[in-house]
Amino acid sequence: MAHGAGGKATRSLVEGLLAPAFGIKSLDDAATIGELALTTDAFVVKPLRFPGGSIGELAVNGTVNDLAMGGAKPLALTLSLILEEGLGSDVLRAEVDAIARAATQAGVRIVGGDTKVVERGHADGMYITTTGLGQRDQRAQFQPARPGDRILLSGPIAAHGTAIMLARGEFDLDSDEIVSDTRSLWPAVDAILGLGAVRRLRDATRGGVASVLNELARDDGVAMLIQESAVPVAPAVAGACELLGIDPMYVANEGVFLAIVEPGFVAPGFVDIGEVKTDPPGMVLVATSFGGKRVLDELVGDPLPRIC
Amino acid sequence: MRVRARVSGVVQGVGFRPFVFGLASELELTGFVFNDASGVVVEVEGPQVDAFLLRLRSEAPPLASVESVSSVVVPEEGARSFEIRASPRGGAPDAPISVDTATCDACLAELFDPLDRRYRYPFINCTDCGPRFTIVTGVPYDRPWTTMASFVMCAACQAEYDDPRDRRFHAQPNACPECGPRxxxxxxxxxxxxxxxxxxxxxxxxxxxxxxxxxxxxxxxxxxxxxxxxxxxxxxxxxxxxxxxxxxxxxxxxxxxxxxxxxxxxxxxxxxxxxxxxxxxxxxxxxxxxxxxxxxxxxxxxxxxxxxxxxxxxxxxxxxxxxxxxxxxxxxxxxxxxxxxxxxxxxxxxxxxxxxxxxxxxxxxxxxxxxxxxxxxxxxxGGRIVRRSRGYVPATLPVAPAPPLLAVGAELKSTFALARDGRAWVSHHIGDLGNYETLRSFTDGVAHFERLFAVTPELVACDLHPEYLSTKYALDLDLPTDGVQHHHAHLAACLAEHGVERAAGAIYDGTGYGTDGTVWGGELLRGDLTSFTRLGHLWPVRMPGGEAAIRAPWRMACAWLLEIGHDVPEEWSRVAQLVRSGLNSPLTSSMGRLFDAVAALCGLRDTVTYEGQAAIELEARADRHETAAYPLDTTCTQPVYRGRTPVYDLDARLVLDARPTVAAVVEDVERGVDVALVSARFHNAVANATAAALRDEPVIVLSGGVFQNELLLARTLELLPRALTPRQLPVNDGAIAYGQAAIAARRAQSRTR
Ligand SMILES: [Fe+3]
Ligand SMILES: [Mg+2]
Ligand SMILES: [Zn+2]
Ligand SMILES: [Zn+2]
Incomplete structure (x- = not known):
């Protein structure tokens, strides 16, 4: 199977295999137990360090953000580290420092952990699994998106995935500006909750904004109409995407989320990129500068040219 | 003698019954004629029945296309007249719907005749001409099932419509300034x-x-x-x-x-x-x-x-x-x-x-x-169809008799096809499915064709490309699917149209999803309507940035320069890095991209504003009198590896090694040779290599969008005069749906045997 790309292949694995086996409808990013929220996430990223971040920071922020997207204030984390035999101690130390620093910045405590070393060739340097515990925020009363709702974005997109790609390709772009956006999203969530009815929150990680919009459209049986020109992309990131031939809408983020909010909602610092529509249900369309509408579908795997 | 004859084909809405009426009257025959769900039924009685049956085919009206006339002798009834009878209702609507047809000479004469009641009337038409397919809303083909339904005919128009001797008898769009559209x-x-x-x-x-x-x-x-x-x-x-x-x-x-x-x-x-x-x-x-x-x-x-x-x-x-x-x-x-x-x-x-x-x-x-x-x-x-749409649709093409099926085609220049009982209805040009409005006309069109031609698909054929919206549409239907490789579909469309069993073909196009997950497009295939083998292909190179390389031919030039070990201009260094890293740069054996690269190397085009532009301009510049050709080797005996990956398909015997070709292009361009000569020598190289690869094959097919290049096609046909090319469908992706239908039908047929 094509894994890792996010999108449809992963979704069918989750919907087809995991969810039925555990007798639940879907594997939500965060589950709630009374007033508490619980989430778990595994981190595999290559390279371990990249401009703007590293696997340790991702392991903290990714899990913290799953809690935030579930409308919960992150409280505490446990970690499980899987290390490949021969991993440099300096590398390990750097990641432990990164974890500690990210946890401090996100305001969460690391309350437990486990470490395993596996044979050489059995893990790509280091894997981290993080479990996070949060306190549900009463202001978060999520509901399905409705036609007329606005679609807000918390910041410019595509920085993380582009930084990773460039790091992998060893490009000597002057890429000081292209750094991962990994960060805790709780402060921004804390700010937006309570400004009005926030119907949905979703961080645009793997598969990018496009995949998340498709998930939302499909789950809620609505259409999403995005204004192409309204979607913020930093110029350096846009230039790199152009070079790489990739659409920023499909590029992973680690510090950007989408909020579906009631009409008339005003949220300083957020960008309004479009509207929830009735037709065509389950689809995401992009209004182009020519006035046409393009289909922004979910990718099954790696994008290959469709033009004959 | 009295016979009962059934006429099938395009025989409704084309003045067939008045023609039968006239013919029967002329030959002094009695009997009747009527339309039913499958065509026209005639009974004629009299001494000249044989002459009638002959002329029924040979003198049919211009818009009619008689597929078959089957007749049986029936007892004589001794009737006194010939009449046109009302159509019975029910049954599967099998009678094909006519194409939209240009204004006929008779109507044109009336249009410019100041004394005619339709003088300068912009909607004049008759049974020989006028809109058909575009105004049909349902079946049977009758006025209530056209967009003329809301126009009530005036007495004069109605009289024409009802008179079997009139050339507007049952002309469904019949209208005049009094009663018709404005x-x-x-x-x-x-x-x-x-x-x-x-x-x-x-x-x-x-x-x-x-x-x-x-x-x-x-x-x-x-x-x-x-x-x-x-x-x-x-x-x-x-x-x-x-x-x-x-x-x-x-x-x-x-x-x-x-x-x-x-x-x-x-x-x-x-x-x-x-x-x-x-x-x-x-x-x-x-x-x-x-x-x-x-x-x-x-x-x-x-x-x-x-x-x-x-x-x-x-x-x-x-x-x-x-x-x-x-x-x-x-x-x-x-x-x-x-x-x-x-x-x-x-x-x-x-x-x-x-x-x-x-x-x-x-x-x-x-x-x-x-x-x-x-x-x-x-x-x-050049007399070849590039876009098959108005005036040609919905004429049918043959496929193997098999359960009803839908073929969803490709992605750009898309068409779809529905098939049953040995016939395929290939849709009009739909276009780029990535455009939402176009995607909607695709899904609406499928539903419309299903009703119109009474096809309820039990099977759906689609491309192997997982990201084609047509493929996604097919997989979302609750039907068994048959995935067809893109270039196999190109080959099959040509085979099925010509009624040929198997052939070897050069299928050259932009990009298509290969069975190995790489991007194909310069393919030598041998196969029939069920399977194929890859005889050979163009030397693969990276496509830097995937689709970005299609919009910017210079990227392909960069990839080819690196492939031949030539240095690249400083301003291309980042794309060169992209090629070396392989990031979002799939391997492709595309012939279309080689044409792009050569156009860019000749300095003709760095970027394109429409599909195929670089190749079109390269062809336009070629000196047609130049006969020299660059080298383009067609065999490769030693496996070549890129890292651990074989450079080419080791099962394929032939590799069109275009490295010396590109090197020769670069050398000539650097020496200041006229682009017209460089272009011609390159075209000749591709034609020569194709001919060398396929010369000994008993049946040869040339297809794929690259063959829209008339110079390449003409040069190749000079060397391979027996080669078959698509006639009723384009060489481009407009033919993919039909190729898929032909393959899926034949595979389904062999499964049920
Ligand atoms: Fe093609
Ligand atoms: Mg998660
Ligand atoms: Zn006419
Ligand atoms: Zn009238």
Whole structure:
């Protein structure tokens, strides 16, 4: 199977295999137990360090953000580290420092952990699994998106995935500006909750904004109409995407989320990129500068040219 | 003697029953005729029955296409007259629906006859001509199931419609100024279309506006056109800017063949008849009235912006009475380009046009006969079909008898096909499915065809490309699927059309998903309608940035330069890094991309504004008298590896190694050799290599979008005169749906045996 790309292949694995086996409808990013929220996430990223971040920071922020997207204030984390035999101690130390620093910045405590070393060739340097515990925020009363709702974005997109790609390709772009956006999203969530009815929150990680919009459209049986020109992309990131031939809408983020909010909602610092529509249900369309509408579908795997 | 005959084929709505009536009367036969769900049923009695059956086929009306006549002898009844009987209801509607057909000579004579009651009536038609497919809303083909349903015929029209001797007997779109559709002219896109005057005033005003340099949106048969004077550079340039269409040529409409002959060279192509299905002149005046692309004449009075950087022009003749009137009044050739912005589908509804074309057209010429199915103009080049649409659809093509099925085609230039009982209905050109409006006309079109031709698919065939929206559509249907490799479908479309079992083919196109997950496009395949083997392919290189490399041919030039170990210009260094890293840069054996690379290396094109532009301009520049060719080796005995990956398919025996070819191109360009010679030598190299690879094959097919290149096709056919090429369908992806249908039908048939 094509894994890792996010999108449809992963979704069918989750919907087809995991969810039925555990007798639940879907594997939500965060589950709630009374007033508490619980989430778990595994981190595999290559390279371990990249401009703007590293696997340790991702392991903290990714899990913290799953809690935030579930409308919960992150409280505490446990970690499980899987290390490949021969991993440099300096590398390990750097990641432990990164974890500690990210946890401090996100305001969460690391309350437990486990470490395993596996044979050489059995893990790509280091894997981290993080479990996070949060306190549900009463202001978060999520509901399905409705036609007329606005679609807000918390910041410019595509920085993380582009930084990773460039790091992998060893490009000597002057890429000081292209750094991962990994960060805790709780402060921004804390700010937006309570400004009005926030119907949905979703961080645009793997598969990018496009995949998340498709998930939302499909789950809620609505259409999403995005204004192409309204979607913020930093110029350096846009230039790199152009070079790489990739659409920023499909590029992973680690510090950007989408909020579906009631009409008339005003949220300083957020960008309004479009509207929830009735037709065509389950689809995401992009209004182009020519006035046409393009289909922004979910990718099954790696994008290959469709033009004959 | 008395016989009962069943006639099948396109025999309804084409004046077949009046023809039968006339023939029976002439031969003094008695009996009856009626339409049923499968065609026409005739019973005739009298001494001249044999002559009747012969002439039934040979003298059928122009729009009819008789597939079969089966007859049985029945007891004589001794009737005294011949009558046309009412159609019985029920059963599967098997009778094919006719194509939209250009105004016939008889109607044209009336149109310009001041004494005729339809003098200058823009909707004149008869059983021999007029709209059909575009106005059909359901079956059977009868007025209530067309968009003419809301127009109640006046007494005069009704009398014609009811009279079996009249040439408007059961002409479903029959109409006149009293009872039929009307034209209106509006300058204000915001206002409700109103102010209807006499058709004559409206058309005269529209023609006046055009003569004065205005851009007119005009509603025709399959949708809207945008029109302006072809000789007015200011008007044409304005149209280009407003339409956001940078360089893709505009089509022209000439008043008549004589006017067309002042624009383009219409002599029949010098090639043998087998290679040129119909001459440009014949195609131009055919009832389908396609756009004919032909060499531009030196003195053609056409503004530079009509078709920049190409030595050709696309010309068509009027095909509706409305067009005839406009062209007659304006008196000069008009630009007649699709009524859309940029790459959007054409507008076909009044409201939609008024909204979407508001920023483009100065004046709107509307009418109130609804168009049910949006259909683009068909396009021919060198007598070969490039876009099969209006005038050709919904004629059927053969497939193996199999359970009913749907084939969803490709992604760009998409079409779909429905098949049952050994016939396939291949849809009109749908276009780029990534455009939502186009995707909707795809799904609506499938539903419409399913009803119209009574096909309830039990199977769906699709491409292997997982990201094609057509593939996703197919997989979402609750039906068994049959995945067909893209170039196998190209090969199969040609096999099925020619009724040939198996062949080896050179399938050259831009990109298609290969069975190994890489991007194919320069393929030598051998196969039949069930399977294929890959005999060989073009030497693969990286496509830096995937689709970005299609929009920017210089990226392919960069990839090929690195492949031959040549240094690349400093400003290409980042893309060179992309090639070396392989990031988002799939391997491709695409022939189309090699043409792009050569065009860029020749300095012709760094980026393109429409699909295929680089290759088109490379072909245009070639010196047709040059016979020399660059080396292009066709065998490779030693496996070559890129890292641990074999460079080419080790199961394939032949590799078209274009590295020496590209090296020779670079060398000549660096020495300052004329691009015309470089281009010709490159074309000749590809033709030679193809011929060398396939020469010993008993049956040979040439297809794929690259063969839209007439020079390449002609050179290859000179070397492989027996080679088969698509005739009824384009070489491009417009044929994919039919190829998928042919393969899926044959596979289904062999499974059930
Ligand atoms: Fe193709
Ligand atoms: Mg998660
Ligand atoms: Zn006629
Ligand atoms: Zn009338």
């Amino acid at each position: 034209v209106t002219l509006t300058e204000d896109a915001g206002a409700e279309a109103g102010g209807a005057g006499a058709a004559d005033d409206v058309l005269a005003a529209a023609a006046r506006a055009l003569r004065g340099g205005a851009i007119l949106a005009v509603r025709g048969i399959g949708g809207f056109h945008l029109a302006c004077r072809a000789d007015d550079e200011a008007a044409v340039a304005r149209l280009r800017a407003r339409k956001h269409r940078e360089e893709r040529p505009f089509a022209l409409m000439a008043r008549d063949a004589a006017m067309a002959a002042t624009l383009v060279a219409l002599e029949p192509a010098p090639s043998p008849p087998e290679t040129a299905p119909s001459s440009p002149a014949t195609a131009l005046t055919s009832r389908a009235r396609p756009i004919v692309i032909a060499p531009r004449l030196p003195g053609a009075a056409v503004a530079p912006s009509v078709a920049p950087r190409t030595p050709e022009l696309g010309v068509m003749l009027p095909y509706s009475p409305l067009h005839h009137l406009l062209l007659a009044d304006v008196g000069v050739p008009l630009v007649m380009t699709s009524g859309n912005v940029s790459d959007e589908p054409i507008a076909f509804e009044n409201d939609d046009a008024l909204e979407r074309l508001a920023g483009i057209a100065d004046v709107f010429l509307l009418h109130d006969r609804p168009i049910h199915t949006r259909v683009d103009d068909s396009v021919l080049r």
